[in-house]
Amino acid sequence: MNEKTLDHIVELKGVTKTYHRGRERIEVLKQLDLEIETGEFAALMGPSGSGKTTLLNLIGGLDHPSAGEIHVSGQRIERLGSRALAKWRSNHIGFIFQFYNLMPVLTAQRNVELPLLLKKMSSKERRDRAMTALEIVGLTDRAKHLPRELSGGQEQRVAIARAIVSDPDLLLADEPTGDLDRDTAGDILELLQTLNTRHGKTILMVTHDPAAADRAGRIVHMDKGRLLEEAA
Amino acid sequence: MGTLHLIRKNLGRKKLRTTFTLLSIAIAFVLFTLLSGINQAFNAGLELAGADRLITMHRMSFIQPIPISYHRRIEAMDGVEAVGHFTWFGAYFQNPRQQFSLQPTELSGLTDLYPEYQIPEDQWQRLMNNQTGLLVGQGLLDAYGWELGQQVPLNSTIFPKSDGSYAWPFQIEAVFTQESTANEIQAFMHWDYFNEARAFGQDQVGWIVTRIADPDQSAEIAARIDERFANSPTETKTSSEQGWTASFAAQFGNIGLIVQSILACVFFTLLLIAGNTMAQAIRERTGELAVMKTIGFPDSRIVAMVLGESVLLAVVGGLAGIGLGVLFVQGAAASLTQFLPGLAVTGSAVATGLVLAVLLGLLTGLVPAWQAGRLRVVEAMGRR
Incomplete structure (x- = not known):
C-alpha cells in the first residue's frame, strides 16, 4: 500500500541510514519513527552530527534510506527512482537553504521562475506566478535585481519565494536563518510563520537556534541518530 | 524565461573566458573555411x-x-x-x-x-x-x-x-x-x-x-x-x-589529405581546449547544479542543458569563423584568379562546417554533461 492518509504529511517508520567510510560503518539514523501533521510548523533541533540534515534529505527525496519506510504527501518515496523522485520533488517539496543558493546570473524574478521551467506553462504565466510569490515575501520592488544587489535577508526571501512558487505541500528549511543577523532572522522566521498560518504550508525546519525553534509549533530533538523527547 | 535564456546567462557569467573560447573556435573555423576553399580550387577542374x-x-x-x-x-x-x-x-x-x-x-x-x-x-x-x-x-x-x-x-x-x-x-x-x-x-x-x-x-x-x-x-x-x-x-x-x-x-600532392590532416590536428587541439574550458565551467557550478536537481530538474535535463551550452558556444564560434573565412576567401579569390581560379567556399563546405561545429559542441560537452548528470545532490551540497 503506497498511499497514506494526508493527516500525516510525513510518516517515517523504522528509518535507518548507514554510511560506510572505508571499513567503518556509520549509522547516522537508527530505527527512526516520525510523524508530521499536515499544516504543522515543526523545528528539528540537535547538535552537529546528530543526523538532522540527513533526515531532511531523506524526507525531501534527495537520499535513500538503508532501511525503513518514508511516506511524504501520500507517496511512499524510498522506492522511487531518481527521475520519479525529481518529478515528485518538483511537485511536492520546496527547499530553503542556509546560504540561499540563488543563481547569481539570474534576477530575483528569474530565480523564482526557475522551478516553473519544469511545468508546462507560458512565459507570461511563469512571470505572473513569480511576481505573486515575490509579493508574498514582500520583494516585488527587487524583482529585477541580481542576487549580488540584494542583502542577505532579501536573498533568503527570494529563496523562499522560489520554494513556494510551485505551491508545494511541504517546505523543508535547512538552517534558514543561520547566515543572518538576529533582526533579519526574526523577519525571515515571521515570514515562515505567515506561510504556515496564513497560507497553510507545512514546514519542517532544521535549526541550531533555540529562538528560531521557539517560532515553530513543535520542536523535535535529535541526538546520535535518534529522536529524543519532544517539546510543544 | 526559458532554458535557452538560462544557457545564455551561464555562458555570459565569465565573459573573458567565453570570449577567448569563442575566439579559438572561430579561428579554427576560419582555417577550416580557407582550407576548404583551397581544396575546392584544386578539385574545381575535376568537378x-x-x-x-x-x-x-x-x-x-x-x-x-x-x-x-x-x-x-x-x-x-x-x-x-x-x-x-x-x-x-x-x-x-x-x-x-x-x-x-x-x-x-x-x-x-x-x-x-x-x-x-x-x-x-x-x-x-x-x-x-x-x-x-x-x-x-x-x-x-x-x-x-x-x-x-x-x-x-x-x-x-x-x-x-x-x-x-x-x-x-x-x-x-x-x-x-x-x-x-x-x-x-x-x-x-x-x-x-x-x-x-x-x-x-x-x-x-x-x-x-x-x-x-x-x-x-x-x-x-x-x-x-x-x-x-x-x-x-x-x-x-x-x-x-x-x-x-x-x-x-x-602532382601538387594529395591536397585533400593535407587539408584533412591539418584540420584534424587543429580540431583535436580545439577539442582539448574547449573541452577543458567546459569542464572547468561546470565544475565551478557544481553547487548550482545540485540546487537545480534539488528543485526537481531531472538528470537528463541537466545533461541537455550542459550539452546545449557547449553546442551553442561551438555553433556561435563556428558561424563567426565560417563567416570570416568566406569573406577572406572571397577577397583572396579576387586577387588570386590566375593562380587559384577555382578558389571558393561551396555550400556543402559551409554545411560541413556547421555539422562540424555541432559535433565539436557535443564532444566538448560530453564529459562535463555526463559528470553533471551523475552529480549526487547530497555529496555536492556537502562539498560546499
Whole structure:
C-alpha cells in the first residue's frame, strides 16, 4: 500500500541510514519513527552530527534510506527512482537553504521562475506566478535585481519565494536563518510563520537556534541518530 | 524565461573566458573555411571534367610528345564523336613566374570537343581569319586587364620560333565564357601558326582529347586506343578526363589529405581546449547544479542543458569563423584568379562546417554533461 492518509504529511517508520567510510560503518539514523501533521510548523533541533540534515534529505527525496519506510504527501518515496523522485520533488517539496543558493546570473524574478521551467506553462504565466510569490515575501520592488544587489535577508526571501512558487505541500528549511543577523532572522522566521498560518504550508525546519525553534509549533530533538523527547 | 535564456546567462557569467573560447573556435573555423576553399580550387577542374571525354598522352608522361598522326587514327575508331590535340606552350605575359595555360590546337574543332564554351559568332569568324588570333577565356582576359582586339606579345618558356626568339605576337580575336571561372583561365592559339613557326618538334603534340558517344564505353574505348598504339615507338596511356585532371592535381600532392590532416590536428587541439574550458565551467557550478536537481530538474535535463551550452558556444564560434573565412576567401579569390581560379567556399563546405561545429559542441560537452548528470545532490551540497 503506497498511499497514506494526508493527516500525516510525513510518516517515517523504522528509518535507518548507514554510511560506510572505508571499513567503518556509520549509522547516522537508527530505527527512526516520525510523524508530521499536515499544516504543522515543526523545528528539528540537535547538535552537529546528530543526523538532522540527513533526515531532511531523506524526507525531501534527495537520499535513500538503508532501511525503513518514508511516506511524504501520500507517496511512499524510498522506492522511487531518481527521475520519479525529481518529478515528485518538483511537485511536492520546496527547499530553503542556509546560504540561499540563488543563481547569481539570474534576477530575483528569474530565480523564482526557475522551478516553473519544469511545468508546462507560458512565459507570461511563469512571470505572473513569480511576481505573486515575490509579493508574498514582500520583494516585488527587487524583482529585477541580481542576487549580488540584494542583502542577505532579501536573498533568503527570494529563496523562499522560489520554494513556494510551485505551491508545494511541504517546505523543508535547512538552517534558514543561520547566515543572518538576529533582526533579519526574526523577519525571515515571521515570514515562515505567515506561510504556515496564513497560507497553510507545512514546514519542517532544521535549526541550531533555540529562538528560531521557539517560532515553530513543535520542536523535535535529535541526538546520535535518534529522536529524543519532544517539546510543544 | 526559458532554458535557452538560462544557457545564455551561464555562458555570459565569465565573459573573458567565453570570449577567448569563442575566439579559438572561430579561428579554427576560419582555417577550416580557407582550407576548404583551397581544396575546392584544386578539385574545381575535376568537378567540371566531362564524363564523355578521354585524354590520350604518352605512356611515360604528358611532357613526352606523341605524333599528330595519332589524331586521325583515333578519329577513325568506332564510338568516337570528335578528336582534338593540344600541346603545353608554357606561356607567360611579361612575368616568367606567372605562367598560364595556352594551348595550340586546331581551333575549328574546339567547340566540337568542348560544346560548353560560349563564343560570339562574329568574334569566332575573326579568329578563324587571323592566323595569329588568340582565343582567350573571360577570366584570363579580366585577370590581365586585356581587351578584345588588343595585340599581346606572349613568351614561351619551351618553344622558340625558328628565328630563335621566344616572343610570340598575338591578337585577341575572341573571348570564350564557361560556367566556371576556373576553366576560363586559359587561352588557345592556331595549331598551324605554332607548328610552322616553332624551331623544333614539328608534328608532335602534347595530348589528344577524344569525345565519345557513350560515356559508359569510356573504359573500353580507352583500352582500344592504347591497344592500337601498343608496341609502337610511342605507346599511349588513355584515361577519362576526370582521371587525368585528378592525376594532374595529384602532382601538387594529395591536397585533400593535407587539408584533412591539418584540420584534424587543429580540431583535436580545439577539442582539448574547449573541452577543458567546459569542464572547468561546470565544475565551478557544481553547487548550482545540485540546487537545480534539488528543485526537481531531472538528470537528463541537466545533461541537455550542459550539452546545449557547449553546442551553442561551438555553433556561435563556428558561424563567426565560417563567416570570416568566406569573406577572406572571397577577397583572396579576387586577387588570386590566375593562380587559384577555382578558389571558393561551396555550400556543402559551409554545411560541413556547421555539422562540424555541432559535433565539436557535443564532444566538448560530453564529459562535463555526463559528470553533471551523475552529480549526487547530497555529496555536492556537502562539498560546499
